[in-house]
Amino acid sequence: xxxxxxxxxxxxxxxxxxxxxNGAEHELRLDSRVTLLDxxxxxxxxxxxxxxxxxxxxxxxxxxxxxxxxxxxxxLAAQCEGRQVSTIEGLSxxxxxxPLQEAFLRHDGFQCGYCTPGQIMSAVALLREGRTxxxxxxxxxxxxxxxxxxxxxxxxxxxxxVAGEGAR
Amino acid sequence: MTVRAFExxxxxxxxxxxxxxxxDPAAQYLAGGTTQVDLMLKDGILEPERVVDITRLPLxxxxxxxxxxxxxxxxxxxxxxxxxxxxGRLPFVRAALLAGASTQLRNMATxxxxxxxxxxxxxxxxxxxxxxxKRTPSTGCAAITGAGARMHAILGAxxxxxxxxxxxxxxxxxALDTVVRVRGIEGERRIPLTEFYVLPGDRxxxxxxxxxxxxxxxxxxxxxxAATRSGYLKVRDRASYEFALVxxxxxxTVQGGTVTEARLGLGGVGTIPWRARAAEQIxxxxxxxxxxxxxxxxxxxxxxxxxxxTAFKPELARRTIVRALAELGGGEA
Ligand SMILES: Cc1cc2nc3c(=O)[nH]c(=O)nc-3n(C[C@H](O)[C@H](O)[C@H](O)COP(=O)(O)OP(=O)(O)OC[C@H]3O[C@@H](n4cnc5c(N)ncnc54)[C@H](O)[C@@H]3O)c2cc1C
Ligand code: SF4
Ligand code: FES
Ligand code: FES
Numbered sequence: 245x246x247x248x249x250x251x252x253x254x255x256x257x258x259x260x261x262x263x264x265x266n267g268a269e270h271e272l273r274l275d276s277r278v279t280l281l282d283x284x285x286x287x288x289x290x291x292x293x294x295x296x297x298x299x300x301x302x303x304x305x306x307x308x309x310x311x312x313x314x315x316x317x318x319x320l321a322a323q324c325e326g327r328q329v330s331t332i333e334g335l336s337x338x339x340x341x342x343p344l345q346e347a348f349l350r351h352d353g354f355q356c357g358y359c360t361p362g363q364i365m366s367a368v369a370l371l372r373e374g375r376t377x378x379x380x381x382x383x384x385x386x387x388x389x390x391x392x393x394x395x396x397x398x399x400x401x402x403x404x405x406v407a408g409e410g411a412r
Numbered sequence: 413m414t415v416r417a418f419e420x421x422x423x424x425x426x427x428x429x430x431x432x433x434x435x436d437p438a439a440q441y442l443a444g445g446t447t448q449v450d451l452m453l454k455d456g457i458l459e460p461e462r463v464v465d466i467t468r469l470p471l472x473x474x475x476x477x478x479x480x481x482x483x484x485x486x487x488x489x490x491x492x493x494x495x496x497x498x499x500g501r502l503p504f505v506r507a508a509l510l511a512g513a514s515t516q517l518r519n520m521a522t523x524x525x526x527x528x529x530x531x532x533x534x535x536x537x538x539x540x541x542x543x544x545x546k547r548t549p550s551t552g553c554a555a556i557t558g559a560g561a562r563m564h565a566i567l568g569a570x571x572x573x574x575x576x577x578x579x580x581x582x583x584x585x586x587a588l589d590t591v592v593r594v595r596g597i598e599g600e601r602r603i604p605l606t607e608f609y610v611l612p613g614d615r616x617x618x619x620x621x622x623x624x625x626x627x628x629x630x631x632x633x634x635x636x637x638a639a640t641r642s643g644y645l646k647v648r649d650r651a652s653y654e655f656a657l658v659x660x661x662x663x664x665t666v667q668g669g670t671v672t673e674a675r676l677g678l679g680g681v682g683t684i685p686w687r688a689r690a691a692e693q694i695x696x697x698x699x700x701x702x703x704x705x706x707x708x709x710x711x712x713x714x715x716x717x718x719x720x721x722t723a724f725k726p727e728l729a730r731r732t733i734v735r736a737l738a739e740l741g742g743g744e745a
Contacts, residue, residue: 257417276420299454312519318449322420387652388514
């Protein structure tokens with residue numbers, strides 16, 4: 245079972261792991277209680293992923309693990325060994341924003357911006373899942389991302405635009 | 413951190429995982445973590461010394477033959493909802509899955525974990541509340557004496573505990589006579605879902621027939637006959653991403669205006685996923701009319717246990733049952 249026998253952890257309350265985030269590998273030794281969200285922010289300095297409720301209710305901490313959207317606040321960092329984690333920081337390539345980031349800017353898809361990284365990561369997955377057929381479908385499958393500022397109509401508009409002709 | 417430290421162990425063998433947890437009262441399984449991490453790290457209600465991560469065990473995947481759908485315990489809710497047999501033969505299972513939680517949570521949450529999710533009772537989840545018979549036996553029940561009950565049970569409930577089993581998925585599953593496959597230190601056994609859960613009685617802390625260390629390895633869902641029509645109706649405070657106030661999973665076969673087979677499960681009302689057998693008895697062999705549906709709803713809700721916060725639920729449940737049945741079986745409202 246479990247731990248690599250060649251590297252027994254010095255203390256049973258800690259884990260050693262390789263965390264792969266946005267294509268870069270990080271060797272970490274963490275307290276077993278550390279969530280993926282806290283590892284990203286406190287260990288790796290990736291502050292784009294936000295802590296809202298820290299309890300599975302708001303979606304601000306949404307990241308992709310092996311291309312599926314999950315809540316990093318309810319995921320232990322230790323569970324992510326060998327998985328590919330993608331965060332908002334990895335979205336733009338060569339200094340160019342992702343189309344969804346541009347669409348959020350164009351449509352004013354935020355006010356305070358606190359929920360925005362989670363909204364955008366969720367929308368990246370939504371596009372891949374093919375759940376952008378109608379505005380109702382977008383709303384239903386984005387319902388795990390709460391926006392306290394109520395930017396919902398503009399968020400839907402931004403996603404609809406990137407999804408292309410299909411949406412109505 | 414105020415939460416107790418634990419050892420994290422990643423299991424790669426089913427037998428070894430079962431042996432390890434069975435031998436250690438302070439060890440607990442971790443699947444998708446949407447209940448377990450929440451209660452360990454956020455609420456501090458669960459205090460394992462060892463957490464055994466089972467997500468890498470080979471218990472993932474779905475197979476089907478003509479009669480049965482077999483689902484590995486570590487299959488996620490999203491994976492089960494996307495399965496073509498579920499979409500074609502079990503549309504109300506798919507509907508119940510997609511009506512639950514959010515896509516992010518459904519990508520994490522496993523089927524085994526969904527069966528074993530803990531109650532959302534806010535007093536149970538608040539360690540500063542001393543009186544909770546489920547958390548600490550014989551301390552009382554803050555939900556009954558307090559003013560905050562709403563998302564609580566009215567069936568199978570009593571003076572000791574009114575905590576709801578909040579799963580959506582389990583509502584059609586219990587109606588379909590799903591079987592749970594369990595691996596214990598003495599080997600494999602199969603337990604009908606209708607006998608898997610235990611009513612609170614005088615021991616609300618005991619929720620299922622499982623022994624410590626028993627691992628749910630999968631479920632077997634009998635596929636209903638092709639002529640069966642099924643639906644899942646969930647009534648809640650907001651349109652999405654919310655638990656049910658009342659939900660109904662119904663599967664009806666109607667021939668020549670008569671109900672020949674009825675399966676009915678209720679969510680949002682039971683301390684366990686509720687099989688509505690009294691209603692099924694009234695429905696079977698009766699004309700498919702709203703009068704029949706009303707009688708069925710009446711029979712099931714004959715003796716609810718309510719507190720002021722849940723007093724609205726029996727009538728909401730009756731109406732939801734009638735609407736769900738009328739949508740499937742017709743019969744003029
Ligand atoms: C914000 C929020 C909203 C939600 N909304 C809904 C909803 O609308 N409808 C709904 O149905 N559910 C809802 N849920 C509940 C969610 O579906 C469950 O938390 C989830 O299914 C649990 O699965 P998991 O894999 O995450 O289990 P875990 O959290 O990992 O485990 C749950 C429990 O089961 C035990 N366990 C897990 N797998 C096994 C196994 N194979 N054998 C033995 N023991 C096991 C664990 O030790 C733990 O005690 C919601 C949850 C959250 C956080
Ligand atoms: S309803 Fe049950 S879980 Fe909730 S406070 Fe009462 S005893 Fe505890
Ligand atoms: S911070 Fe994770 S869901 Fe709110
Ligand atoms: S923009 Fe402020 S919470 Fe969404």
